[in-house]
Amino acid sequence: MSANQLAAVIESNPEIQGGTPVFRGTRVPVQSLFDHLEAGDSIESFLEGFRSVKREQVIKLLEICRAETLAPAI
Numbered sequence: 001m002s003a004n005q006l007a008a009v010i011e012s013n014p015e016i017q018g019g020t021p022v023f024r025g026t027r028v029p030v031q032s033l034f035d036h037l038e039a040g041d042s043i044e045s046f047l048e049g050f051r052s053v054k055r056e057q058v059i060k061l062l063e064i065c066r067a068e069t070l071a072p073a074i
Contacts (some may be wrong), residue, residue, distance in 0.1 A: 008024065010023060010024055023054075023058075026050070027052075028053050033061070043058055
């Protein structure tokens with residue numbers, strides 16, 4: 001995973017939510033997505049509750065997490 005790929009999806013700025021990682025261009029913490037998924041909510045349900053987050057952002061973040069998790073150990 002490159003830092004550029006991740007930076008295209010999320011940002012961490014002390015002026016936004018005290019530096020908590022949020023979806024870029026929003027004030028929605030990335031943790032909120034994982035909390036919803038862990039609770040059994042669908043991506044669509046998450047997006048309905050956080051309309052400033054784009055589906056493409058969620059999918060890209062999940063793709064990055066998948067690639068990092070499934071990457072062979074070096």
